[in-house]
Amino acid sequence: MISSIEILTPKNLNEVLGILSSNGGDLRIIAGGTDIVTGLKQESNRFIKTEVLIDINRVAEVKGIGQANGRISIGAASTFTEIYKNQIVSKELPILKKAVATIGSLQIRNRATIAGNFVNNAPCADTVPALLVYNATIEIESINSKREISLQEFLQGPYITQLKKDEIVTRINIPVPPENFIGDFYKLGRRQAVAISRITFAVLMELEKNKINEIRIASGAVTPIGTRFSELEKFAKGKEVNNNFLKTLACKMGDEIIKLTGLRWSSEYKLPVVQQMFYQILRSATKKNL
Template identity: 50%
Template sequence: MIPELEIIKPFSLEEAVDFLNDHPAEARIIAGGTDIIPGLMQGSKRFTGIKYLVDLQQIDELKEIIADSENITIGALLTFSQMINNDSLKNNFPLLVKSASTVGSVQIRNRATVAGNFINNAPCADSVPPLLVYNAKIKLLGVNGNYEMPLSDFLIKPYFTRLKTGEIVTQIILPKPKKEFIGDFYKLGRRRGVAISRITLAALIQIEDNKLGEIRLASGAVSPIGMRFFDLEQKYSGSVISDKLLKNISSDLGKEILKVTGLRWSSEYKVPVTQQAMYLLLERICSAHKQVK
C-alpha cells in the first residue's frame, strides 16, 4: 500500500532545491514515477520514511533539448517517448534511441525519464549502456550551485549513485560522436514487449580502414550495474579487424563479466549468451561499416 504522502510541486529549480534541503530525510524527487510508485506499493526499503514527493513537472527548463556543434544537452525530465520522437537524438545517438524504444511499454515510456533510469540505477536500466558509450556527462544542482560529472563516475552500485541529499540532476550532456563511429545496441528480454532486460550491450566503435580505432563497450543487466569495459577497450584499440578478433573481444568480455559478478545462478545461461550476443553485434557493426564504405 502507498503511505500517505504530500506532493510538492515547485515552480523553479531553486524552490525545489530549497525544499529538498529543508527536508533531507523525508523528501524524494519524483519524475515519471515508474520506479518510485511500484516501489512504494511493494513497501520497498529504498522508499521508506518518505513524507514528501517533489514533483518536478512544473519546471520547464528540465524538459528542454539544446543542441550546439559539440553536444546535445537534454533536460532531466525528458521521457523515453520524447526521446524516441526527436530527430536530432535519432541521428546523433541512435543507440540511445534504440534502447529507449525497448523500455517497458508505451505507457511506461510516456512517463519514465532517462534521468530517472540512471538515478534509480537498477542493473537492468536499458538506457545506461548507450549513455555510457556516448560518454554522457550529467549536470547537477545543489545548494552550492551547478557542477558536472561523467555518468560513469556517478553510478556506484545497484540502486546507489553519487547523488547527494538535496541535489537534482538537471541535464544530461551528450557529446556528439565523430562521424567514423558506428555502433549498435542489443537487448535480450524474456519476451519482446514489456520486458525487463536480461542482457543489454552497447558497442560504439571507430573503424578506420580495417582497423579498430577507439572502442567503447558497455553492458547492463548481466553486470551489477550498467558499466564500461575500459581495460578491454584499450587492449583491442588499434587491432586489425578479423573474425577471430571479434570472437576474442567477446570471450574477453565474458571473462570480465565473470570477474565482476562471480558465478551467479544465471551465469550458466547469461555468460555464454552475452559473449555470443556481443560477437553477433560486433560482426553486424563491422559488416555495416563495410556496406557504408
C-alpha cells in the same frame, strides 16, 4: 493507498533546490513515477521511508533536448517518448534511441524519464549502456553548488550513486559523436515487449579501414551496475577487425564479466549468451567494413 505522502509541485528549479535544502523529512524527486509508485506499492525498502515527493514535471530547466557547442543536452525529466521522437537524438544518438525504444510499454515510455532510469542505479536500467558509450556526463545541482560528472563516476554501486540528499540531476550532456562512429545496442528480455532486461550491452566504435581507432563497450544487466569495459577497450584499440579478433574480443568480455560479477545463479545462461550475442552485434556493426 499511499495516503501519508505529501506531494509538492514546484514551478522552477530554484524552488526545487530550496525544498531539497530544507532538510525536512525523507524527500524524493518524482517525475514519471513509474519506478517510485510501484516501489511504494510493493513496499520496497528503497522507498518505504518516503515522506515528501517533489514532482518536477513543471520545471522547465529539467525538460527539453537541445544541441549547442558540440554537445547534446537532454533534460533529466525528458520522457522516453520525447527522446525517441527527438530529431537530434534520431540523427546523432541512434544507440540511445534504440535503447529507449526497448523500455517498458508505450504507457511507461510516455511517463518514465531518462534520469529516473539511472538515478536509482538499478542494474536493469536500459539507457545506461547507451549513455556510457556516448560518454554522457550529468549535471547535478544543489542550492549551493553545481557540478558535472561522468555517468560512469556517478554510478557507484548497485542502488548507490553520488547524488547527495540536497541534489538533483538536471541534465544529461553527450558530446556529439563523430559521424563515422558505428555501433549498436542489444537487449534480451523474456518477451519481445515490456520485458525486464536479462542482458543489455552497447558498443560504439570508429574504424579506419579495418583498424579499430576507438571502441567503447558498456554493459547493463550483466554486471552488478552498468559499466564500461576499459580493459577490453584498451585491448581492442588499434587492432585489425576480422572474425577471429571479434571472437577473441567476445571471449574477453566473458572474462571481464566474471571478474566483475563473479558466478551467480543466472551466469550459466547469461555468460554464453553475452559472448555469443556480443560477437553477433560486433559482426553486424562491422559488416560494411569487412
